[in-house]
Amino acid sequence: MSLATTSTAMVGRDAELAVLDDALRRATEGEPASVLVGGEAGIGKSRLTAEFRRRVATDATVLTGWCLDYGSTPAPFGPLPAILRGALDELGDRADEAAGPGRDALQLLLPERGGAPVDRSAMRPEGLRETIANLLEAAAAIRPVVVVIEDLHWADAATLSMLSFLLRALAGRPVLFLLTCRIDEVRRGGAVRTFLAEAERARLLDRVTLGRLDALGVRDLVQGLRGPIDDAALARLLERSEGVPFFVEELLCNVRGPMPDTLRDVLLARFDALGDDAKRVVRLASGSDGAIAHELLVALAGFADERLDDALREAMGAGILAVRDDESYGFRHALLREAVHDDLLPGERARLHWAYADALEAAGGSASALAFHWHRAHDSPRALGAAVSAMLQAKNSYAFSTAARFGELALELWDQVPDAPQVAGLDRIPLLAQLGSILRNGGDGERALTVVSLALGEIDTTTVDAAVHARLLRDKALYLQNLGRAGSVELLTEALAVIDGCEGEERLRATLLNYLGGRHLTGARLHQAVATSDEAFRIAERIGFDNAMSVAANLRACSRIHLGEVEAGLADFRLSWEHATDHDAQLRYRVNFADTLNMLGRFREAVAVAELGVEHSRSLGVERATGSILSHNMIEPLIELGEIARVEAAMASDLSVRTLQVFRMYSTMSHLRALVWRGGITEAAELLRDWRATAEAVSEVERQVWYSLRDVEILLALGAGDPVQAAEALRRAIDDSGPRLAHLCRLLLEGARVVADLRADGEAELAAATAESVRTAWSDLPLELQIPNWGVVLTAVLDADAEALAAAIPVADAEDIPVIFRPLVRLELARVRVAAGDRVAATDIATEAAEIAEKLGHDRLQRRTAEFIEAAGLSRAAGRGVQPADAVELTAREQQVLDLIAEGLSNRQIGERLFISGKTASVHVSAILRKLSVSSRTEAAVAARARD
Known part of the structure; x- marks a missing residue:
């Protein structure tokens, strides 16, 4: 028999093939379905994928790429060229149109597509991955696509980053990613392990782990290779191979000698049997990370053609080498290459x-x-x-x-x-500067900071060019900013001092001033931000630097609005747009302007501006990358508008893979808000616990994060039915001695909900104190930040006045008021109507509140409204006879709670007295109000006296 022994039939993998078949079915039906096939070397991962490719070849486009073993410095995007060439072949003449605006970026991976040289200054990092996603999506529109990536354990970081993006970008498309990986060889803390952990945690990958064959599986494999085997030989083979299919095949090839004792001997057994020429060719091939081209092998071997052909035939006949893509040769199994190379x-x-x-x-x-x-x-x-x-x-x-x-x-x-x-x-300092920038763009902020600090420590400030020194200081400031740490202001100030008086550095000076103005803005040093941006604008205007003028006006606009100079700030935004002559300035304008409109309650306009930004990013071919930031900028106003389904869809397709710490923070806060809206209180609380330490640290330098953290604390407490805790978070925000931003306006409006829930839970004293604190803080706001309609709703809810609440209903129904106040104002008016004895009017208005809350899908408002309607008996027909209080049967616990209500205790105080939670006390109170057919704690107290 030939030494090349390889099974043609798949053995013992029916269940795994069924999983892959099902994954392709789900992908075809529009479900996210990608699979990681894991297992040790030789277990049959590639054999499984080969069988799957054969099975689906007529129904799907199969694109295969290999990660290559380049040691510690792999080539970038190893498997992608082969995959892209397959996608382009599938699309044919439609390829360029399908690739989209960033099609020229393909030349970076496929040089053969090049006509004119690539203009990298006009390209963005996001353009390449957007283009690849477009191609795969277009190919999948023809028929389902299976993307096979072999040997992920050797993947370079660029491939992993691209794959993270594609798994998200193409989720729900008829694209199945099938990855193979030696899980046991993935280093803990390494890039591949991190990628796998993130992908599986985000449910982007299902894992199929191939186990070793049992005795029956080994018998079937052996019979397929060489016929029946006796029990003794099978037991010996099973013991030696330990059920690893590749080792079974290798051991079976050693038919002429004793069974090898070590794995290395197993792997080298057929190599040792080769002639000298064949051995030389195999050794030469072992130096290649992947397949070795025929021309290169000719050059290395130094053999005549016929002699080389004979050596190759012998190596292939022994099952060591195999032909790859008609132009090259590769080892039949990576373990063989490793064994031969290690034997040198x-x-x-x-x-x-x-x-x-x-x-x-x-x-x-x-x-x-x-x-x-x-x-x-x-x-x-x-x-x-x-x-x-x-x-x-x-x-x-x-x-x-x-x-x-x-x-x-x-x-x-x-x-x-x-x-x-x-x-x-190049010199060492420029190398360090380049490396720092590369590390930062690659998402390794800590290492970037280390490298730029090393560069600053090595420069001789007496001889180095001032601009080089200033740029290093600027870089360190940016890396600290990206990590959410302090120190950027001092570094930027030093950089400005370094170039002070230097001729020809006005562009750099304007840029540094804008960076410094941005740091003052995020740190809420608003007057300094305005002054710094003013200076940047004047310098940029003098030299005709439009981009810097746009950024300076943008920063000044944000700062002035936070100071309460709203009209002046909006005028600066208009000026910023006038000078936004490049894509970066235009996208930055739309990001900040959308955020500002949302802050001012102009929610629908905020969504429109963000949508224009998304369209702009689409035209640049970066919709799934830079455009995802603008997509996120739509989330907060959409939450305020109550379009929670759109919010959840946007979050489900959040494509940020590696982004700045601060942006991840904002994304997380919005995720928390959406969870609370839907009633996912436990998940939200766990997420906040995970992020709190980071959020608190970042909030030291990013004041907006501080406000965002207080906001989610209030929302989470209200969603959990704990208005006392919400009041405490609100008090911290109001009493904080730090600088104030316009975000306080929205927190104060949320204070109306806090007060309403406190009153409903019997916390009358705390409700009154909180209401007074909110009123005072609102009146202390600059007049231009006292948004008129917000003030109408806020005052009506705080005062609980029937006439004011009735007048506030049409105001709350407008689109410049957060939509949650539509049911809230009605609910509070219903409470007032019940207290006044007008149960018919209360029933109508409470029913409206319930319908709106249900339509919005807001969990807490739905429950609050339903509890009130039930407790007040508004669901029963008006005028129905009511049992006398002394005729109503209460449980012993309910009677205890009723007695404490009569003493004037709140739910929290009742819980403390009876050693139960405040929430349990609230349940008992609702049951008592329902049984007594009363709508308030006051009426319950009167009924309690009637029962005595």
Whole structure:
């Protein structure tokens, strides 16, 4: 028999194939359905995916890519070129149209598509991933697409980031991602482990773990390979292979000698049986990270054609090598390559990689491959030059994490090369600056901060160019800002001092002033923000720097509105738009203007501005990336408008993979609000606990986060039925001695809900004190921030006056009032009507409140309204006879609670007296009011005296 023993039939994987079949069915039907096939080396992951590809080939487009083993510095986007070429072939003439506005970005991964050189200055990092998503989506519109990525354990960081994006962007499309990974080889804390944890936690991936074959499975495999086997031989084979299919096949090939004792011997058994030429070819092939091209193998082997062909045939006949894509050769299994490569002596290994690097360099090979091979060959100068080139190439392809690894390799090699600046083509300080920027863009803020701090520590301030020094200070300030830490203001101030008096640096000065103005704004140093932005605007205007003028006017607008100068701020926003001549300034304007409109209660306008921003991002080909920030900017006004279904849909397609700490904070706060709206109090409380420490830290430098944290604390307490805790959070916000932002207006309006719930729970004293505190704080606001309609609703609810509440209903129904006040104002009016004895009018208005609350799907308002209607007996027909109080039967516990109501105790106080929770006390109170057919605690107290 041939030494090449490979089963043609799939053994023992019917259940796993069924899972993959079901996943494709679900993906075809529009459900998110992607699968990770995990298992140890040799367990049959690739065999399973190959069988699945064969089964679905006629019904789906199958696109396959491989992650390559490039050691610690893999090539960026390893599996993507093969996948993209398959998608382009499927789309044919429609490919360019399907790719969208960012189609030129494909040249970064597919150089063969190049006509004119890529203009990277006009491209965005988001454009490449948006374009890839567009292509896969278009291919899936023809027929379902299966994207197979093999050997994820070798994936580079750029591939992982892209995959994180695509799993989210194409969720719900007929696209099935099928990934294979040696889970046991994934390093804890590494990029692959982090990716898998995040993807599985977000329910983006289902895991199928392949186990080892049992005795029956091994028997079936052996019979398929070489016929029947006796029990003794089967037991021996099972013991040696431990049920790993690849090892079973390898052991069966060793028919001419004794059974090997070690795995290494198992793997090398058929290699050792090769002739010298075949061994040389296999050793040469082991130096390649993936398949080795025929031309490269010819160059390395130095054989005549016929001699090389004979050696290749022998290696393939032994089942070690196999033909790949008609132009190259690869090992039949990665474990074989590892075993052969590891069997080389250190000197042999270094010479092998030197030969690879020399041949690749002569052929114009990629910088990433050259860096890998020169490094393994211990040629530090050549490895340094290649590493710097690979870093820049990966950066230009937006593979920032991969670029960072090559940059760190360059730093590692720097001191080993005497003339490093000449070899690298740049000095050490610019290298550090580049690496810091790359790390920041790759999402590693901590490492970026370390690198830029290292650069600042190494520069000689007496000789270095002032602009270089200032830019390093600026970079450190930005990295601190991204991490939500203090220190940015001092660094930016120092940077401005460094270039003070320098000629020709006005653009840099205007930019630094805008950064500083932004830091003053987020820190609520509003007058300083206005002054700094004024100066930036004047400098930019003098030199005709429109972008800086737009940003300065934008920052000044936000600052003035927080100071209560609303009209002046809106005028500055108009000025900002006039000078927004590039995409960055335009998108920044729409982000901040939408946020401001929401803050001022102009909710529908805020949504419209954000939608224009999304459309703008779509035209740039970054809808799923930069556009997702603007999509999120629609969430808060949509919550205020009560369009919670749109909010949930937007959050379900939140595509932010690695984004700034502060933006993740805002996203989390909005998620909390949506959870509370739907009644997900437990989940919201757990999420807040997870994020609180981070939120408190960030709020030290981002004042808006401080207000957002107080807001969700109030909402969560109200949703949990604890208005006392909500009142405490509100009091902290009102009494805080820190600087105030316009966000306080919305918190004070929420104070009306707090007071209403306190009154309903019998906390009369605390309700009165809270109402007075809210009134005072509202009157202390700048006049332009005392939004008229908000004031009408707020005053009516705080005063609980029937006439004011009736007048507030049409005001609450307008779109510039948060929609939750529509049922709330009606509910409070119904309470007042019941207290006045007008139960018919109360029934009508309470019914309206209940209908609105149900339509909005607001959990707490629905329950509050239903509890009131039930407790007040408004669901019973008016005029129905009511039992005398002394004829009503109460349980012993209810009688205890009624006695305490008569003493004037609140729900919380009743709970403390009876050693029960306030919520349990509230349930008893509602039951008592219902049984006594009364609507208030006062009426219940009167009924209690009648029962005595």
